[in-house]
Amino acid sequence: MAARTRYAPDRGLTVRMTATMFLLGLVFVAFIAAIIGIGTAYHASDAAIVLFAVVLGGGFAIGSLFYSDKIALRTAGAREVTPQEAPELHGIVDRLCALADMPKPRVAIANSNIPNAFATGRNSEHAVLCVTTGLMAKLNPEELEGVIAHEMSHVAHKDVQVMTAASFLAIIAALLIRVAFYGELFGGGRGRGRGNQNTAMIMFALMAVSIIVYAVSFVLIRMLSRYRELSADRSGALLTGQPSALKSALVKVSGDMARIPTQDLRTAQPMNAFFFAPAMHLAPKGSLASIFSTHPSLERRLAELDKVQQQLNRRAG
């Protein structure tokens, strides 16, 4: 269909995201190569340990994917609400779903003064969207709609699956570090002779490779997470047609975050990857912390939304 459209994809973002995923893939391949390399170099099979880590890590990843909605709701202390209990919220979600042609996610509210929102679930049929009472109190309906559109874009982009798949490597690497560490500790005490020395070398090499893989993939995963936030901002703003409402929501939410004492936020920290804005102090631009942040800086997000605004106002071509 040759319908005229105002919605060109953001090339730059696509290229950066592809590059990040490619690098993650490369790290994965290098990791496997290193493990095989260690095995052949020491004429020993480290397959058992690696297999153990893969099965355990895989189980962990699949488990967290399948129960992501339940885990997230419990961690946030959220409760699912019916259309009768929260008619406005359901109304916003209904309209956005009809506009985007998406199945409706379950809607939940968390009783918290921190203004935030998240969406999770293994696929769009099992998605759950949660907003905090603080968010609903702080934002006007249009801003709230902007935030919900951002979260629904996460669902449409299958961000939970993508991020789980991306984290798989890091989970295995982290497990191997641990296995190798204990292998080194206990394996060293048992027997004596050449065979034992060999095992120690394998464990040491495994640990070293795993640490490097873990560190590199960690930075890449965080980078990917930031790009996916920008994508969700962009798709959400295109869906509602109101980038300014999302911008003002971002400013309100981020401004509030910085003023809240950190002690309350410790419980919120593991959930950051799925939040609308991280419940932490926003990292200053260019600092080391910004490399490890799950979300892009406020300035970056506002600048990207400016682009959407210009795009929507152009004459159709």
Place this chain on the structure above:
Amino acid sequence: MGFLDTLLGRTKPVQPKLDDLFALPSAAVTLDAGAGFKPTGSGSVCFRPVEGRSFSDVQKDVTELLDVSSGAEGGLPVEVTKDSYGFNWLVSSRMSDELDALVTDLHAVNSSLVDNGFGPQLLCTLVAFKDDSERRLALVYLFKRGTFYPFAPISGERRDNALELQVKGVIGDDLKFEPDLARWFPVWGAPGL
């Protein structure tokens, strides 16, 4: 949406399906015969306005165009209202026996938005009906799905599900009905209903 688009987080806005709207007049005849509901002559298009001059210009043009065409036939001017969710409703009122003209009006709104690249902003179109005992009913057309569903509000933000299902039974074969009941979302306080 393709696998690659999902992987790269590029949702494409969904283009509306417009053509199925023209099945409405013949279904209205069946609805009258089967359930006693007649069109009130009022219908509306609901869309999400986009911020900026570009969109407000298009909206102004559409309103003027409809005013001219309905004014020439002695009809009422078109009304634009904004609901509490920030969606705009463009209401066209015709005589109750002019359903064909009403559908043409609504189609004009839809196609001019699409022609100007704002097709993804279209949410739904609503045509109002009522029976002899003044029960209200709307047939809602979902642009993105190309399907219809009935909406029968009763006092206190409740809906008459029995009537809605009855309507589906009567005209389910004439119109493409939305099979997923979860998508029959309520449009409380829709103008023109």
